[in-house]
Amino acid sequence: MKRREFLKGAVLSTALLASGKALATEGNYSRTGKKGFLRLLNPGNPTVLEKKHVPAIDAPSKVGKDEWFEVKVRVGFMTVHPSTPEHWIDEITILVDGVEVAGTDFKVGGVSAPEASFKIRLNKTSTIEAVDNCNLHGTWISDPVTVTVI
Ligand SMILES: [Fe+2]
Numbered sequence: 466m467k468r469r470e471f472l473k474g475a476v477l478s479t480a481l482l483a484s485g486k487a488l489a490t491e492g493n494y495s496r497t498g499k500k501g502f503l504r505l506l507n508p509g510n511p512t513v514l515e516k517k518h519v520p521a522i523d524a525p526s527k528v529g530k531d532e533w534f535e536v537k538v539r540v541g542f543m544t545v546h547p548s549t550p551e552h553w554i555d556e557i558t559i560l561v562d563g564v565e566v567a568g569t570d571f572k573v574g575g576v577s578a579p580e581a582s583f584k585i586r587l588n589k590t591s592t593i594e595a596v597d598n599c600n601l602h603g604t605w606i607s608d609p610v611t612v613t614v615i
Contacts, residue, residue, distance in 0.1 A: 516543035520595035540579040554579040556598040
């Protein structure tokens with residue numbers, strides 16, 4: 466009986482992990498239920514909305530295996546997003562190899578800066594992406610950043 470429950474849980478965990486990855490890569494991800502990603506389309510000529518909504522990731526390019534390191538995300542990558550009671554970033558999340566690993570919500574506009582820091586560790590070279598949601602302008606994703614485990 467216990468073995469059966471263990472196997473059932475293992476199958477469910479695997480399915481959830483797989484579905485999380487699929488959701489992220491298909492652009493249907495958002496913890497707040499909003500659908501679709503917006504991203505930087507022309508890096509040489511970003512739009513005003515892209516400048517203040519595409520998140521920027523600050524992370525080391527190389528880390529030790531299983532060593533904690535900091536990932537900082539700021540919104541946007543060229544212009545600081547407004548933070549007012551009517552218009553603010555209400556969600557910042559990071560994905561590792563397409564799977565959500567950490568995130569934070571900002572419940573009230575005009576109080577929190579449009580940035581977040583996370584401390585994570587990796588056991589293999591991975592890509593990190595950041596996702597943010599603006600309450601007026603949708604859900605935005607960064608380009609992937611590769612962190613090499615040495
Ligand atoms: Fe916005």
